[in-house]
Amino acid sequence: MEDGHEKAVVLDSSPQPSTSTEHEPPLTRTAHALAVLRITITLTLLFLNYFLAQFDKFVLSYFQDSVVSTLHLSSSEYGLLSGYATGIVYALLAIPVAFIADYTKSRVWVLSIAGLWWSLCVVFQGLSHNFWQILLARIGMGIGQAPVEVLSVSLISDLIGTRWLFFGERALYLASSPASKCVTNINVLIKFGDYSILYIGVYVGEAVSGQIATAFGKTNTPWNSALKAIGIVGIVIAILIRLLQREPSRRASLIGYDTETTEIPLRNEKKSRWTTPKAHLSASLGYVLRMHSFWLLTLSAGARQLSGNVFGYYMPSYLSSVYPSESNLLSRYGIIVGVVGSVAVVLGGFISSTTSRWTIMTPLYLTAYGGMISSVFVILMVLSKDIAGGNETQGTKVLYGVMSAAYLTAELWLGAFASLLVLLLPPRMKTFALAIYSCVIVLVYSSGPEIIGLALRNVDPDSGFYIQREKVILAVLLPMGYWIAGIGFLLSIGKVRRDVATGGIPVGQRLSPGRRVGFSTFVAVLGALVVALFVASIVFRA
Secondary structure (H helix, E strand, O other), X not given: OOOOOEEEEEOOOOOOOOOOHHHOOOOOHHHHHHHHHHHHHHHHHHHHHHHHHHHHHHHHHHOHHHHHHHHOOOHHHHHHHHOHHHHHHHHHHHHHHHHHHHHHOOHHHHHHHHHHHHHHHHHHHHOOOOHHHHHHHHHHHHHHHOOHHHHHHHHHHHHOOOOOOOOOOOEEEEOOXXXXXXXXXXXXXXXXXXXXXXXXXXXXXXHHHHHHHHHHHHHOOOOHHHHHHHHHHHHHHHHHHHHHXXXXXXXXXXXXXXXXXXXXXXXXXXXXXXXXXXXXXHHHHHHHHHOOOHHHHHHHHHHHHHHHHHHHHHHHHHHHHHOOOOOOHHHHHHHHHHHHHHHHHHHHHHHHHHHOOOOOOHHHHHHHHHHHHHHHHXXXXXXHHHHOOXXXXXXXXXXXXXXHHHHHHHOOOHHHHHHXXXXXXXXXXXXXXXXXXXXXXXXXXXXXXHHHHHHOOOOOOOOHHHHHHHHHHHHHHHHHHHHHHHHHHHHHHHHHHXXXXXXXXXXXXXXXXXXXXXXXXXXXXXXXXXXXXXXXXXXXXX
C-alpha cells in the first residue's frame, strides 16, 4: 500500500499457465505415447481409489439385513452408521487436510496416506463384533476418506492438459464486461468429460456390490469378508498411487484473474512460518464467501446428494423386502446401476463438453431437469409391486424398466457439475474451496439416514408395518430432494453467469453486513441440525 503500513502477499506466486492451445509445442510420437500412458495409469489409480472408498457404503446397504442381525443393531444405530458416524469427521477434516495438501503441494502424499488409513479402518470394520466397535472403525474411516474426492478432482483438473480431454478439445471464448478487472478475450478450455471417469467408480461399486451380495447370499459367506478384502486392496492401491503419481503443476481456471484478485493485503506484523498459510486460508475462505454462485450451488448439490445417499443406503434392502422370492434381484439391481449409471455420467460429460462452445450452463440444466424427471421414475420404483397388483414377477419387470429410466435421467450430472465447479475457482484456492463445498454437502446429505433411522425407531424390521413406513418415507423424501436441488440449480444459473462476467472477486473486499448475517445464520442452523440429529440418534439408539 502507498502508506507503507500494508503489503500484499501474492496468493499464487507462480505464473498463471496459458489456457490457449496455440502456445503448446507439438508432441513427438514417443512423447505422445508416454503422455497417454501416464494419464491412463493416473486416472486408473484415482478411479480405483475412489471406487474402493465408495465401496464400503454399498456393502453396508446391500448387506443391511445381515449387518443388522449380526451386530444386533437397531434402526437408529444403522442410521447413525450410515449418516453422521462418518459425515461429521469427514466434514471437519476435509477443510484442514485439503488446505495442508494445497499449501504444501503434497496432494499425492496426503491422498496416499489417507488411502492407507481408511483401508486399515475398513479392515477393522470387518473385524467388528458390536455397534461401538464398528462405529469407531467407521469414524476412523471417515477421517481417511475425507480428502479422497476433493484431492482426486483437484489432481485430475491439473493432470489433463488441453490435448487430453476425454471427448476431445472444447474451447470457449469469453469476453468479460468493460468493468471487469480480469483479462479480456480469454480462451478457456472446458473439460467436462475428464471427471466422468472418476465418478464411474460410484456405479461400478454398486454393480460389483450387487454381484457380491448375491454370491455371498447363495454361499452363506459372511458380509465382513467383503470389507476385509476391500481394505487389503485399498492398501495396495494407496502404495501404487504414491509410487507412480507425481504432483502436477496447477492449471488455469474458467475465470481470468488479475493481480488485485489474487493478492491479499496483510498488516505489518512479525513474520512467522504461519504468515503465508494464514493469508491463504483467509483469502480462500473470503473468496468463496463473496462468490455469487458458490453457496447456492453447494446447497443444491447437498439436497441432490441427500436423495442419492438415502437411495443408496435404503433402496436395496427395501426392494429385497418387497420382493423376497426374487433371489437375483440385487444382482440385476447392481448391473442396472453399474451399466446405466456409467453410461449416464459419461453421457452427461459428453453433452456438456459438446455444448460448451455455446454455453457452460449445460451441467446445471442436466442436473435440474434430469433430477425432476427422475423423481417420477423413483416413485414408480418404490410402488412397482403395487402397480403390478402384488405380482412379484410383473413387479420386477416394472421395477427394472423404471429404474433404468431413473438412473439415465438422474446421473447425468456428477462429472460435468464437478468440472464446472472446479473451473469457477482460482487455481491456488481450488482444493481448499472444494473442501468447503464437500464439508457442507456431507453435513446436509448425512442427515438423510439419521432422519430415517429415527423415523423407523422402535419398529420391527421384519414386520409389514416397517416396510409400509419405509415405502412412504422413500416415496416422499427422494423426490423432495430432487426437486429442491433442481430449483436451486436453475436459480444459480444467473449467479454463475455473474461470477464469470465479473472475472473473480477481489480478495481484500469486505463482506457486506447482510452477507455476514446470512452466513452466520446458515452456520448456526446447520450446526444445530447436525448436533440435534446426532444426539437424538445416540439417545434413542436402543
